[in-house]
Amino acid sequence: MNERDVKIxxxxxxxxxxxxxxxxxxxHSETKEEYVVYRRLYDDNSLWIREKKCSLVK
Known part of the structure; x- marks a missing residue:
């Protein structure tokens, strides 16, 4: 994901x-930086966060 809109x-x-x-x-409670909360769709389906400015490809 990057600075573009993220689809929930x-x-x-x-x-x-x-x-x-x-x-x-x-x-983030102190910096107000945006994070994306995402779930892996493999293995243990664990929940993760990543800075919104980092990229995943849709």
Whole structure:
């Protein structure tokens, strides 16, 4: 994902050939920086966060 709009519940394809679903957008409590909350659609389906400015490919 990058600075463009992030679609909640959108499925994104990472360059490492894995798929993720965006669960929500969250904000750092002190810096107000935006983070994307996403779930891996493989292995343990764990929940992760990533800075919104970092990229995944849709």
């Amino acid at each position: 519940h959108g499925i994104y394809h990472h360059f490492k050939e894995k798929y993720y679903i965006v669960e929500d957008v969250a904000y």
